[in-house]
Structures are given as structure tokens and as C-alpha cells.
Amino acid sequence: MTIPQTMIAARMHTVGGELRLETLETPRPGDMDVLVRVKACGIVPNLGNILANWTTWFPHMPLPPLPAVFGLDPAGEVASVGRLVHGLKPGDRVYVN
Template identity: 60%
Template sequence: MLMKAARLHDVGTSFRIEDIERPEPGPGDVLVRVHACGIIPNMKNVMAHYAEWFPYLPLLPLPAIYGLDSAGEVVAVGDRVHGGTVGERVYITIGYEF
């Protein structure tokens, strides 16, 4: 099954909207159909100068999908996940432990 994704292939270039294979969740994963996602207003500028501005941070392997504060619906749940259910509406954030 295919899904749409905005992917960056090379630093300093534009994102491309592409049809890619939908991933299968691993045992500890939740697959979310994203309905809305934020992106910082100066993302193109950041990506053009990523290595220069953030030399201490690793760059995701390219092509990469970027976004933050995503919201959507659970479409699949790995067999080791407890508490998530298909159809549940979710908000995704990073860097926090609950």
C-alpha cells in the first residue's frame, strides 16, 4: 500500500511529495495516518545550512521525512504495544517520556 510523503533527498534542495510504500509497524511500534503536521517556517533555510548550524547533531539518513507535532489516527499496532487501539486519534510529540 502506498502513502504520500514530503521527503528531503539532499541538503539545500526542496522537499518532494512522493508516493512511497507504507511501513509495517514493528512489535513495539504504532503506525499513524497523519492528518496534520507542523513544519517550522524557515525549514528550507535550516536544511540548507544544517551541517554548518548544527554540526553536533546527526543528520537523518536521506531521503528523510520531517515534521513535528503530528496529529492523526492509529491504523496499526505492534504486538508488544499496550494501550493503543486502531482508530484512536493521537497527537505525536518527541523528546518526552510520559
């Protein structure tokens, strides 16, 4: 499976701002990582509200640095696996919870 040098991702630059489709460099998986070619992904409808209240609702978790890619329950196929990954191979269909 050929992995392209770039990918399209929807990124948020400011809390409450619009998501922008941008071309980014495709990440390379580390030893224990799996790279998934996402075919479908949800977006949290109230993401702006969640991020605006993040420090109050999740004081124990740092706010993700912006710009950031947000998504919910992506599904697709394995594009590449790290050398320590067992049980998955390129082409396997996956759902990420």
C-alpha cells in the same frame, strides 16, 4: 481499518532543496511501534537552515540520511499497533510530540 500498500510523503533530497511529494511503501509497525495515519502535520519553516548548520548545532547527533521525511507535531489516528503495544488501538486519535 484497512492499511494501504502505499502512502504520500513530502521528502527532502538535498539540504536546501524543495520537498517533493512522493509515493512510498507504507511502513509496517514492529512489535513496539504504532503506525499513525497522519491527518495534519507542521513543517519547520527554517528546516533548510537547521540542516545546513546541523553538524555545528548538533555535533552529537548524526544528520538524518537523505532523502528523508520531515514533519513537526503530527496528529491523526492509530492505523495499526505492534503486538507489544498496550493502551492504544486502531482508530484512537493521537498527537505525536
